[in-house]
Amino acid sequence: MSRPRALDARDVLSRLPFRTRLAVAFSALFLLAGTALLAFVVVLARYGTARQVAGIEAEPVGDGISLRKVDTTVRAVQDAALEQMVLWSGIGLIVMALLAGLTGWWLAGRALRPVAAVTEAARRIGDTNLDERLALTGPDDELHRLADTFDTMLDRLQRAFDSQRRFVANASHELRTPLAAQRASIEVGLADPLPGHLVGVRDDLLTTNREAEQLIAALLLLARSERGLEETEPVDPTGIIATSITELRPLAAEMAVEIHAPVGTLLPLNGDPVLLRHLITNLLRNAVQYNRPRGRVDVSLTGRTLTVTNTGGPVDPARLDDLFEPFRRLGQDRVGTTGHGLGLSIVRFIAHAHGAQVTARPGPDGGLRIGVTFP
Template sequence: MKRRTVRVRLTAVYSGLFLLTSAAVLVTTNLLLKRNLDKRITDVRIDLLNPALDPPPVAQSPPGSTDLRHLPDAVLTYQWSIAGITVAVLTIVSIVIGWWLAGRLLRPVHQITATARRLSLSNLNERIALAGPRDELTELADTFDSMLERIQRSVDSQRRFIANASHELRTPLAIQRAAIEIGLDDPSPQRLARVRDELLEVNRRNERLIDSLLILAQSENGLESTEPVDLDVLTRQAVSETSASGILIRQQTEPATVIGDPVLLHRLVANLVHNAIRYNHPGGVVDIRVTPTAGLTVRNTGPEIPESRIGELFEPFRRLHTARTGSADSAGLGLSIVAAIARAHAAEITARPNPGGGLQLAVQFPAPAS
């Protein structure tokens, strides 16, 4: 069975409304006309039968003429015939016009459908760009274009992530292969010890990279279970577990409770502290503050960061002051993991450069429910 399209339904609605309106107008007009004619004929009969008036001469009705009593029925019969033919013709005209009008109104929908059918991962840059007056259809097209733009950014980010992750994983493998080939070419005890140290260091880097990728994936998938977490206690614990390397760490913590995953929140705090220490000047300062209203704030001294490049800090495998890859102990996933964990906890993370260098990162958590 062939399905009824929206165009057919719109045409039926237009024509049906016209037919109902025309029928209502026709019936109402004819009923009023019949009532008026009956009243006028009755008045004429009363005048003719009134003895006080001189009766007009009665003209003989010619043969085949209509009696005065049957005049209303004759007029109404003629009226019904003409009106019926007119309504039938106008109904056909309304069907044709309704079909054309429905097609014209649905043309933007067909354009949206055709664009959606043509889309694939290779041409996500295509847009509908519907022109015309600002109405519901142009709003729908603009919303669809905005969705395509978000999907394209997500796909591009995923492609960059895959390429960067492949590069990060390929580099230590190349180092391992070179160490094995060169080191075992002359297997002296000294060279074997050096090869062993190199392989262990590369292995540790791979392990950190894989752990970071797993945490990033876990954060993106959301939280399986949550519980109240003392953010101030968690922060002091993360600071005590981090090597300062000659950097002065100043803490100012107040009791603050958030709802979330304690393991992921510990990684969030540890990554922020580790990042503030790593990208700092020798003898620099890291200020850490925890309050119930402001959440967690980490501020450090360090190299100047252009405000226009703040967004790049949260992209995976992105480093502003070193090469994209090649760091022996960092994969460039620290702040991207922080951003993912913050999103999983419905927290808002903001970053701004400090005057004279360094960065201030603030994580604002939603207030826990009573």
């Protein structure tokens, strides 16, 4: 029965903060060393007093009765002295062990202060304030080198994020402009009247061009959402939801899907209105697009949680995470065949940028039930 208790004690110690464990280790080490020293002193003291008593007994000190009295008195004094020494030494040892623990706590705090600074900086620094550095001062020891390594890593991250921002800013113009020019050339070069066999070609070219523009817009939006929020403002999500539902009515009619108006209210949010509009639109569009004929989409609002449920074929719970990866679609058991597989990826990244949590689980009759809970 003692082994499980030992395991429980080790488990409790492993859950303590490192600073506390270090202080406990100081106290335990001091207590063990003091106990060993006290035992050593007691053994030597008893041995020494026994030698002295033996020497006294060897000397002639009168009759036998006097000798026995002296022996009894010496042994009583010896035992009393040893008891007092053990008692007060034990009390002093416990007090000093506590002082050693407090001293260890203080020393551990000073030694771990740079580590705490690194931890706090890692928690605080994001892609919007990568210019911050630890700039730790002090001796060139292991902790100083750790802080310098952390600052070097931040330098590399800042360069990478700056490069990404420049790419997003340039790609918005460099990619959209040629596609817009291509669309204009198709519309002008293949304007009516056209031979019958070219009308389908023009429509196919325009459809391909439009899908390419939508893909580029989705990629740029995904890159923007990964960068986080630069500015926030109060946003009324209820109005965004109503507008998105109105915009998606034609698509829902084409897919023979019925959208049920939201039930409940969603509290005002603080965030980026453009990104939140894309989050809601992509969430609803995904529910309509990947649905079955004569299916339905239900929208419910509770406090700070937006839930969208659609109908459709069964979804494997083990593959739910794949739906939130870019260009991943479970197309084998879902009706929708258009799209680029970025809708739910955009939803997840925008939600994370706003500190929201996205959950997904299969619907009771097929389809998906996706909830977004804002902080």
